[in-house]
Each structure stands twice: as C-alpha cells, then as structure tokens.
Amino acid sequence: xxxxxxxxKPCFSxxxxxxxxxxxxxxxxxxxxxxxxxxxxxxxxADGRVPSGGNDANAPDSGSExxxxxxxxxxxxxxxxxxxxxxxxxxxxxxxxxxxxxxxCNVQINRENKIEFYTCSxxxxxxxxxxxxxEDETGSTWEREVLSWCDxxxxxxxxGDDWVKVFSGEDGNDYAWYLGTDGNAHLxxxxxxxxxxxxxxxxxxxxxxxxxxxxxGQIISADLGRxxxxxxxxxxxxxxxxxxxxxxxxxxxGNQIYIGDRTGTYVQHYDAESGEFAAELTAGFDTTIRxxxxxxxxYVCNMHGIYRAKASGGPFQKVLDAGTxxxxxxxxxxxxxxxxxxxxxxxxxxxGCSIKKYCPAGPDEAADKFLKVYSLKTNDVILDMISExxxxxxxxxxxxxxxxxxxxxxTAADRIRALNARIFAGDGPDVLLMDGLxxxxxxxxxxxxxxxxxxxNLKGELTENILSVYTVDGxxxxxxxxxxxxMMLSCGRDEQQYETLRALVEYSEEKGGVMRSGYTYANMFxxxxxxxxxxxxxxxxxxxxxxxSEFLELFKRLCASExxxxxxxxxxxxxxxxxxxxxxxxxxVDFEFISLTGGYALGEYPEAIxxxxxxxxxxxxxxxxxxxxxxxxxxxxxxxxxxxxxxxxSDETQGRNVGLSGYPVHKKVLDEWAALDMSKYIVGGDDFxxxxxxxxxxxxxxxxxxxxxxxxxxxxxxxDIMMEEAMGYLNGRQSLEASVEAVAGKIQLYLYEQ
Numbered sequence: 101x102x103x104x105x106x107x108x109k110p111c112f113s114x115x116x117x118x119x120x121x122x123x124x125x126x127x128x129x130x131x132x133x134x135x136x137x138x139x140x141x142x143x144x145x146a147d148g149r150v151p152s153g154g155n156d157a158n159a160p161d162s163g164s165e166x167x168x169x170x171x172x173x174x175x176x177x178x179x180x181x182x183x184x185x186x187x188x189x190x191x192x193x194x195x196x197x198x199x200x201x202x203x204x205c206n207v208q209i210n211r212e213n214k215i216e217f218y219t220c221s222x223x224x225x226x227x228x229x230x231x232x233x234x235e236d237e238t239g240s241t242w243e244r245e246v247l248s249w250c251d252x253x254x255x256x257x258x259x260g261d262d263w264v265k266v267f268s269g270e271d272g273n274d275y276a277w278y279l280g281t282d283g284n285a286h287l288x289x290x291x292x293x294x295x296x297x298x299x300x301x302x303x304x305x306x307x308x309x310x311x312x313x314x315x316x317g318q319i320i321s322a323d324l325g326r327x328x329x330x331x332x333x334x335x336x337x338x339x340x341x342x343x344x345x346x347x348x349x350x351x352x353x354g355n356q357i358y359i360g361d362r363t364g365t366y367v368q369h370y371d372a373e374s375g376e377f378a379a380e381l382t383a384g385f386d387t388t389i390r391x392x393x394x395x396x397x398x399y400v401c402n403m404h405g406i407y408r409a410k411a412s413g414g415p416f417q418k419v420l421d422a423g424t425x426x427x428x429x430x431x432x433x434x435x436x437x438x439x440x441x442x443x444x445x446x447x448x449x450x451x452g453c454s455i456k457k458y459c460p461a462g463p464d465e466a467a468d469k470f471l472k473v474y475s476l477k478t479n480d481v482i483l484d485m486i487s488e489x490x491x492x493x494x495x496x497x498x499x500x501x502x503x504x505x506x507x508x509x510x511t512a513a514d515r516i517r518a519l520n521a522r523i524f525a526g527d528g529p530d531v532l533l534m535d536g537l538x539x540x541x542x543x544x545x546x547x548x549x550x551x552x553x554x555x556x557n558l559k560g561e562l563t564e565n566i567l568s569v570y571t572v573d574g575x576x577x578x579x580x581x582x583x584x585x586x587m588m589l590s591c592g593r594d595e596q597q598y599e600t601l602r603a604l605v606e607y608s609e610e611k612g613g614v615m616r617s618g619y620t621y622a623n624m625f626x627x628x629x630x631x632x633x634x635x636x637x638x639x640x641x642x643x644x645x646x647x648x649s650e651f652l653e654l655f656k657r658l659c660a661s662e663x664x665x666x667x668x669x670x671x672x673x674x675x676x677x678x679x680x681x682x683x684x685x686x687x688x689v690d691f692e693f694i695s696l697t698g699g700y701a702l703g704e705y706p707e708a709i710x711x712x713x714x715x716x717x718x719x720x721x722x723x724x725x726x727x728x729x730x731x732x733x734x735x736x737x738x739x740x741x742x743x744x745x746x747x748x749x750s751d752e753t754q755g756r757n758v759g760l761s762g763y764p765v766h767k768k769v770l771d772e773w774a775a776l777d778m779s780k781y782i783v784g785g786d787d788f789x790x791x792x793x794x795x796x797x798x799x800x801x802x803x804x805x806x807x808x809x810x811x812x813x814x815x816x817x818x819x820d821i822m823m824e825e826a827m828g829y830l831n832g833r834q835s836l837e838a839s840v841e842a843v844a845g846k847i848q849l850y851l852y853e854q
Contacts, residue, residue, distance in 0.1 A: 127467040130149040143158035151573060161528050164651060169381040181472060183420045187465060190491065191445070191455040193232040193240050193852045194219060202229065203477065204453045206265045209392075209438040214839070215445060215455070217242070218266040226254040228266055228276075230338060232377050240457075249274065252295045253288055261702050268311025270354055277311045287311065287319065300324045302329075326460040328359055330372065335525060341373070344368060348435065351391035351398075356411075358398055359390050365400060369411065379413025390437035390446070399444075401437040403428055406458075410630050422445070424500055426456055427485055427522025429480045431759020467497035471740050474529035476503040476515065476536040476816055481582055481727040481761045488756070489699060489747050496740070513815040513850060523547060523734055531592035534578045534728035536816030541854045542730075549578040550732040557581075565809045566723075566765045568683035580725035580747050582698065584675060585805055588633060589684050589692040589705065593641040597689060607691075608661040614690040615662050616680045621830055624664045625672045625823060627693045628655055629814070631719060636818060636843075641851055643844040648822075652839055655829050666831070675724065677701055681708040695724070696801070704790035706797040711790075723808040726762045763805050774802035821846045 140718035148822050164203035194217045195202060202219035205228065205283060215233040220226045228250035231242040250261075250266065257264050257278045257778070264278040274290035278715040289297035300321065308324035318339065319331040321787070328344040331337065335761040343358030353359075355372040358381075367381040381398055381805040384388075392399045400407040400416060402561075407416040422428035422847045426448065433449030475482060479502075487500045503515035515539065534542070542548050543785070552559070552575055562579075570579050588598065599606040608614050634651035638644045658664075678698040682688050694716075698704060709716050729748055731741045747753055754766035764770065793801075821843055 101689060107363045108509045110574060127192050131249055131378060131443035131470050135228060136441070152213060180417050180419050182418070185461045186420060186458050187461045188487070189457045189459070190424050191233065191240050191457055192242065193451065194296065195452060195453065197231065197242050197244050198229065207266050207453060208267055209449045209454070210268050212524050213272060215438060216268065220565070226257060227251070229255070243260040249290045249293050249295055250276060253278065255814050263307055265311060267311065270315040270352060271313055271317050273313070275313055279305060279307060284376040298333065298336055302338060306346065310347045310350050312350065315350060315354045316372060318372055321350055322359060326362055330782065342370070346388040349389045349391050360385070360389050360391070367400065367833065375638055381409045381413065382415045390434050392437045394439035394440045399437070399439050401427060401434065401444070401446060403430060403432065420458065424483050424486055425458065429479045465494065467495055469496040469740060471496060471498045471531065471737060471744060472501060472529040473498055473531040474501045474519065475533035476512065478502050478504055479533055479535065481758050484535060484756060484758045485748055485753055486751060489744060506553055510545050512820050516817060523732060523804065526734060528732050528734060530737045531737040532730045532732055532734055535726065535729050536814065538815055538854060539813070543577050547733055549731040549738060551576040551579060551745060554731065554745050555749060561751065561767055562765050563767050563806055564748060565768060565806055567811050569811055578730040579749070580762060580765065581729055583726055584724040584762040585808060586719040586722055586724065587694050587697045588717045588719060589680065589694060589695060589709065590717060591690050591712045595717065601628060601651070601654050605658045605661065608658055611690065613662050615692055616683045616689050619662065619665055620668045620670060621659055621664055621666055621827060623674060624659050624662065625655060627825055628658065629822070630674065630724065631693055633812060636847060637851070643847045645690055645840050645844055648843050649836060649840045652826055653836060657828060679703065681705050681790060682784070684708050684714070685711045686788065687712065697760040699757045699773065700776070702793040703796055704783065704792060706793050707790045718804060720810060721808045722810045722812050725811050725813060770802050770805065774799040817850055818847060
C-alpha cells in the first residue's frame with residue numbers, strides 16, 4: 101500500500117486528554133475522575149464499542165451487524181467527487197490565550213457555523229470561558245469571552261475536571277450540564293446573567309453523555325448505555341427514547357438528530373418536527389464515527405476516511421481517504437467533527453483537546469523534497485512523526501509505504517522479496533522500519549547505514565541501556581523509537597511455576613486454569629510466542645524440529661486448560677496492553693502476562709498486587725522494540741533521511757505519547773514519566789475500586805525500564821509460518837508431526853532465500 105502523506109501541525113501533546121477517556125471505562129461506575137486513556141479496556145473496545153442489545157418498538161430495525169468498514173463505490177454511487185490535495189493544518193490551542201490554567205469543557209459548532217471551544221479554570225474557584233474561532237487570510241485566532249453567568253452554579257460542581265459541559269442550544273440559548281456535589285446530574289439554562297435549573301429529568305449520575313437542545317427546545321441526551329433520550333423542556337418528562345450507537349456519534353442541527361445505530365449499519369435520522377424517523381443513511385462502519393451536517397448533506401468521519409450522504413436518505417460515499425491524516429491512527433481519539441464550506445475540522449482528545457483542519461491546498465504549498473519511508477505494517481508512531489515532521493518542514497513531502505493493502509494471497513515473504521528487489525535495484529525506501537524484517541540479513545548485506553554519525557550529540561540524550569544494545573562495533577544500524585516492557589502478575593510464591601512454558605502448562609493443568617477466561621487462540625499464541633519464544637533455528641541454520649514440536653504441543657495444552665476460544669467479538673492483543681488488573685485483584689485469576697505500553701500503562705497494577713499479596717515480576721530484562729528506525733545505505737537521499745531520523749529521536753518528538761506504542765528512549769521524557777502521580781484516579785464499580793499508580797510506583801517502574809537490555813523481535817515471515825501451522829494443529833486439521841514438518845519445510849525455504 102502506498103500513501104502520500106498529508107501535512108500536519110504539531111499538537112504539542114504528551115498524553116491523550118483525560119476528559120475523553122471515558123470511552124474506555126464503560127460499566128465502571130462512579131469515579132473520582134477519569135484515568136487517562138492508555139488503550140486498556142474495561143468493557144467495550146478502544147472505540148467505546150460494546151456488544152449490541154436491547155430493542156425499542158419505536159426505533160427503526162437495526163438490520164444486520166456491519167461486516168466491515170463501508171467502502172463506497174464512486175461509480176455505483178455517483179454524486180460526490182473524491183477530494184484530493186487536501187492538507188491537514190493545526191488550529192492554535194485555546195490554552196495559549198488564557199490567563200490561567202484551564203481545562204476542556206466542550207467544543208461545538210454553533211448555529212452561525214462558527215466553532216466554539218469552552219473551558220473552565222482548574223485551580224480555586226471555577227470560572228468559565230468561551231473561545232470562538234476566527235479565520236481570515238492571515239491565519240486562525242480565538243476570541244475569548246468570560247461566561248460570568250456560569251458563576252451561579254460553579255460552586256456546585258463535583259471534583260472531576262470533566263464533570264461539566266457548557267454548550268449553546270439550537271434554540272439560541274446557553275446551557276450547562278454538570279455532575280454536582282449532591283450526587284445528582286443537573287442541566288441549567290442561562291437567563292440573563294444567571295442560570296435556572298431544568299427540573300424533572302431522569303438523567304443518571306454519569307459523565308458519559310452528550311447533551312444537546314433542539315431548536316424547538318427539546319432536550320437531548322445520548323449516553324454510553326446506547327440510548328438516545330428526548331425530554332420535554334417544560335417539565336423534563338421523557339418524550340421519546342430509542343437505541344443508538346456510541347453516544348459521541350450524535351449530531352444535532354435545528355430539530356434534526358443524527359446518530360449511529362448500534363451495529364454500524366446506518367446513521368439514524370430522527371426528525372423531531374414530525375416525531376418520526378426519517379430515511380435511513382446506509383453505511384456499514386466497523387469503527388465508531390463522528391457525525392456532522394452541512395446544508396443538505398450528512399458527513400461521517402472515522403479512521404478510514406470522511407464520508408458523505410444526502411440527508412434525504414441513501415448510502416454514504418467516501419469523499420476523503422484517511423491516508424496519513426491524524427484520524428487514520430488507530431490510537432487517535434476523535435471527539436467532534438465539523439464541516440464548514442469545503443473544510444473539515446476534527447477535534448482530538450490530545451493536549452486538552454486539539455483541533456485540526458482539512459482543506460484544499462493553496463497554490464504555494466507544493467513540496468520540492470521527497471522522502472520515502474517503509475514499514476511492513478502500518479505503524480501509528482511513524483504516522484504521527486511523519487505528520488509532525490511535514491508540518492515543521494512544509495517543503496518536504498513524505499511518501500509512506502507499507503506492505504499492507506495487497507491481495508490476501510500475497511504473503512509476508514512475497515512482500516519482503518519485493519522490497520529487497522527494490523532496494524538492490526536502487527529504488528528502495530530512504531528510511532526503513534525494521535519491525536518484522538530480518539535485521540541480521542540486512543546488516544550482513546550492507547543495506548543499513550550507520551546511524552551513529554547521524555545522531556551525533558543526540559546519543560547523549562538517549563537511555564544508555566537501549567543505545568548500548570544496538571551499538572555493535574561502534575555502529576548503530578537501527579534504533580527503536582519506542583519499546584514495550586513485558587511483566588508477569590502472580591499471586592504465587594514459587595517462580596518456578598512459570599519459569600518455563602512447560603512449567604506454566606503443568607501449573608495451569610493442575611489448577612484447572614490460572615489466567616483470565618476468554619482469550620482467543622491468537623491471544624494465547626501471541627503471549628506464549630513473546631514470553632517463551634521457541635528457538636526455531638539452530639546455530640547451523642537448520643530448523644529445530646524438537647523445539648517446534650514442544651512449543652506447538654504445549655500451546656495446545658494451555659489453550660485447553662485455560663479454555664481459550666477460537667474467536668471473540670471484541671478481540672484484543674497482548675502487545676496492545678491487555679489489562680487484567682481487576683480480575684487479578686478480585687482473585688478470579690492467579691497469573692497473567694502483561695505488556696506495559698508506556699505512559700499511564702502501569703495503571704491499577706500496583707494496587708491490584710497489594711490486594712492479592714502478589715507480585716509483578718520482570719521477564720528477564722526483556723523488552724519488545726517498536727518502530728525500529730534505519731536508513732537505507734543504498735539510498736541517494738541519505739541527508740534528508742538523516743534529518744528525519746534526528747527528528748524522530750529529538751526531545752519533542754520522543755515526548756509525544758502515541759497510544760499503545762511503548763516507552764520512549766529519551767532520558768528526559770522517562771524522567772517526566774517517573775514523576776507521574778495518577779493516584780487521584782480510581783476505576784471500578786459495585787463497591788470494588790482500584791486506584792491508579794503513585795509517583796513511587798511509576799519511579800520504580802521507570803527504574804526497571806532503564807535496565808532492560810534483552811530485545812526480542814519477531815520476523816514476520818517466521819511468525820506467519822508458526823501461526824498458520826499452530827492453528828491447523830489446534831483445530832485438528834493436521835497432526836502434530838505434520839505441523840512440525842510443514843513449519844520446518846517453510847522455514848528452511850525462507851532461510852535458503854536469505
């Protein structure tokens with residue numbers, strides 16, 4: 101897959117916005133505050149998806165579940181052109197305009213099609229502000245307004261920073277919703293310079309809602325319980341309620357409500373003037389969406405692109421491909437989406453909510469330098485870095501290529517052969533991500549340049565343990581931009597119970613299962629392969645059949661004892677940071693593998709361990725490198741490649757927290773993460789709560805992070821071979837002996853080609 105990247109502006113964010121992390125915590129009950137988003141899911145998935153359920157006789161038929169991201173066919177659905185040459189630009193942060201520390205309270209588009217951003221002061225007495233975006237030929241600025249009418253209820257708001265939302269209704273009035281110190285949810289309306297509460301609403305005490313007011317004054321509430329409620333403004337009585345999709349997918353304009361359904365099959369359109377559902381806007385989205393309305397059209401944004409449909413009904417059609425825009429990142433948290441003329445605006449849960457604009461490129465925005473970057477799989481870290489680099493250097497366009505997107509019959513080996521042919525023909529990428537590639541083969545053939553002179557003085561700013569691992573004979577042929585750290589949770593005292601894979605299997609069989617239930621075969625394979633990697637290849641470069649046989653046999657036995665399943669509705673992977681802290685703390689499991697992904701990933705583990713009298717054990721100082729950056733020594737563009745590599749390992753770039761990517765290699769950033777105090781956040785429910793990590797917990801973890809020095813990397817081709825044959829053996833399609841021979845034959849062929 102080849103994608104021409106788009107230009108971005110830096111969002112100056114180290115972590116994702118706290119207020120918007122509620123999507124990760126469905127079903128967790130009342131909290132003292134929302135913990136920051138780190139990708140760890142406590143019900144639902146990273147997009148806030150939860151299994152659909154429930155019914156409403158007044159709602160339209162939900163249809164069948166979406167089978168994948170909807171890819172409109174422009175020839176079959178003519179009417180909207182595919183937009184090209186759109187640029188991504190950063191809107192300045194409102195926090196640069198304030199006079200005190202302020203926190204996010206909402207962002208919306210008003211009836212005049214102007215974007216409004218609401219904040220409140222975080223220290224002392226709360227004061228509220230509205231920023232209105234002003235754009236002209238000189239650029240973008242914000243006009244700041246003090247909302248003195250909010251002073252009348254500010255003292256009644258609970259402790260959480262995100263327990264209040266201020267907004268203007270379609271009826272032209274100003275409103276605020278908040279969770280109060282009295283344990284209730286409140287909605288107030290501005291009357292001159294004061295506020296009056298609207299009584300009679302049956303809202304639950306939760307911060308997982310999206311409030312709105314229609315032009316006719318009706319009050320709307322979409323919540324994480326997957327229901328959209330409409331209330332009478334007079335007495336607060338419920339006028340209508342229907343099932344819906346994720347609550348932040350709602351868009352209200354005039355008396356019209358647009359919100360996704362529970363399955364992603366279509367966008368629901370409820371006409372509050374007639375009190376009936378209007379024509380369906382058919383889709384098939386496999387991720388949560390954000391919705392916007394402009395004129396007679398409805399737009400949807402998700403990680404795959406921007407889509408457009410007629411409000412009168414019909415299918416959505418993709419009008420802007422995600423490419424390397426920021427919303428293409430799986431780790432990007434989309435908050436709101438707006439359309440103004442030919443421009444799109446997306447608000448992200450980063451840096452207290454950042455906004456990026458997508459609009460046609462100007463005549464003077466053409467690049468005159470080009471750099472090619474390649475990875476076998478799409479990598480969120482490099483996407484983020486590409487975006488930031490191009491914003492700083494607009495004269496450079498980076499072409500990001502991946503081995504994905506080809507026909508399903510093309511194997512990893514085929515993609516690697518094609519890449520090698522390009523490299524040795526002198527037409528290869530300038531920068532390579534070595535994740536999944538054979539480092540030894542590339543170094544031996546002289547493909548990788550020495551990064552040591554490229555990094556120069558930057559080496560002194562990088563953590564010594566990681567730098568030393570990749571320094572061989574004074575040369576650095578590759579270096580990870582991030583790395584994950586594996587650990588084990590155990591309440592047992594005998595570490596020999598899980599010292600080897602065989603010992604773990606026997607321990608599990610004896611106890612009738614020791615891990616969390618519901619892991620898929622693929623989950624289990626990933627955890628075992630990374631934590632007990634089989635030595636597939638002997639010193640003489642032949643396949644070690646005994647090692648393959650033992651691994652496959654033990655893998656099948658563990659899947660049986662742990663009652664692993666073939667498929668799961670919401671699969672997660674070990675490397676993405678599975679979070680078993682609650683099941684461990686409750687005594688439901690005795691052992692778990694965890695992969696710490698940096699940032700706030702330590703989370704509830706210290707308290708869970710304390711509750712069980714357990715341990716969090718290191719895995720032999722092992723780490724999993726991520727985003728292994730290298731320069732193609734055969735490239736004719738090495739100077740520009742060197743500029744990019746220096747940017748990758750700079751302080752500012754290393755300080756960006758990109759989803760589940762892992763720990764940075766920069767000393768200063770690690771020092772900052774060691775000082776994190778997350779103890780004000782608790783998560784849980786049903787009288788069972790876990791508190792997030794204290795500074796001493798984080799400092800202890802970072803001290804260990806600075807010691808890991810045994811990298812474990814996976815060659816994609818070997819992984820694919822083992823996975824395919826392991827599944828065949830597990831499902832009974834072939835015997836153990838046949839599986840071992842198949843693995844040996846395929847790997848031996850691969851070795852001959854190196």
